[in-house]
Amino acid sequence: MTPFDITLLAFAGFAAGTLNAIAGGGTIFTFSALMAVGVPPVAANATSAAAVVVGSVASTVAYRREVLAALRRLLPLCAISALGGAAGAFLLLRSGDQAFRALVPWLLLAATMLFAAAPLIQKAVQRMAAAGQRRGGFGLAVPVQGLVSVYGGYFGAGMGVMMLASLSLTEDSDYHAINAAKNLMSIVLQLIAVVVFIASGIVRYEISLLIAAASIAGGWIGVVAARRVAESHVRALVIGSGLALSAWYFLT
Template sequence: MTYADIILLSGSGLLAGAINALAGGGTIFTFSALVAVGLPAVTANATSAVSVLPGQIASTTAYRREIVASFRRLLPFSIISAIGGVAGSLLLLNTDEGAFRALVPFLILFATILFMSAPYIATFGEKLAACRTTDGVGPFATALQGLVAVYGGYFGAGMGIMMLASLSLTEGRDFHALNAAKNWLACIMQGLAVVVFILSGAVDYSAVVIVASASILGGWGSVVVGRLVPQRVIRWFVIATGLALSSWYFIQ
């Protein structure tokens, strides 16, 4: 690994850590940087998932009280998220490298469109929450969460936005309840996916050390970034980068 590679991976980790803490979408940066330094696409995706997991766990611990309070209600979602996360990771590992590389521009474009649509998805979720007739987890919400979990284990970028719709059916409009549930379930699906990736040997640990360390620093520095840069600017930066990267991969 060259000094240029280290700088690129460190920069992507810093960006991902800060952006994940403020708006989400940081996986686009870490995955693309790992591919740029020469890792195969499947290995890059697995390595990126391992690298961002510590930040995901840290975010989840901040909501431990809310998670404990709603644990019984979230149990069906937790189970389906575990199953979907493992299924998605196994699907990734069994995808041919060439086939996955061909999917990359579509996956990044899809994640970018999700990010662009986040306000509309949140509004849709609020409408679902207003229409719900029970505090339990129904079959539609469970099936929707299952699809999100498979996607989360397979690629992951934008899965939090997708969960705004499924979780509104159980958590209603409470911001902290939604965030707590989203972080908890993301930890489950990505945590188990990471276990599968590690056991399969599909992880580049030298890259993990660099990206994960930088991501943690980026998360800490997000407070400063959030004060200096308006969230709208951050959102459009992520969107513009996602569109540019997907276009680049389509050309390649």
């Protein structure tokens, strides 16, 4: 890697950690930076997934009380998340760079739209959780979570918003319990997907560690920034960048 590549990747990791601490959406930047420095699309996605999984672990630990309280009930969803994450990872490996590259602009656009809709989705989840309604039964959670997990193992950007919405259809606890369940499902499927990627030999370890270290530093800064910068400004930056990147990949 050149000094410019290292700087770009470190900046992307730092920005991702900061943005995830404030509003989310950091995966869009890490994946795009990896593509920009010449990492093939499939390897870029796998390397980005390996780097950001650290943040998911930290989020799950922060919600450990809620996770432990619902762990037994969530075990079937953990199992389907693991299967879906593995299926998505294998699907990514089988699709190859050419097919995946053709999907990249559509995936980035979809992730950006999901990110833009996240506040509305979160408010709807909070309202439904506050109402204490059971919205479809546990049986609906398994296939829905399976589909979301396949997407998460395949690409991942925007997965958290999708999962938050899908879990709200079946969970009748408060918002933080739903969010905790989302974090647990995320770490399970991401870890399985990363294991598949590592076994395939496509993860660029040195780049992944660089991004992970920078994202941890960005996460600390993000906590401070979250108290000083309006979330609406940050969201506008992420949405604008996501749309610009989508347009770039559509045109190139």
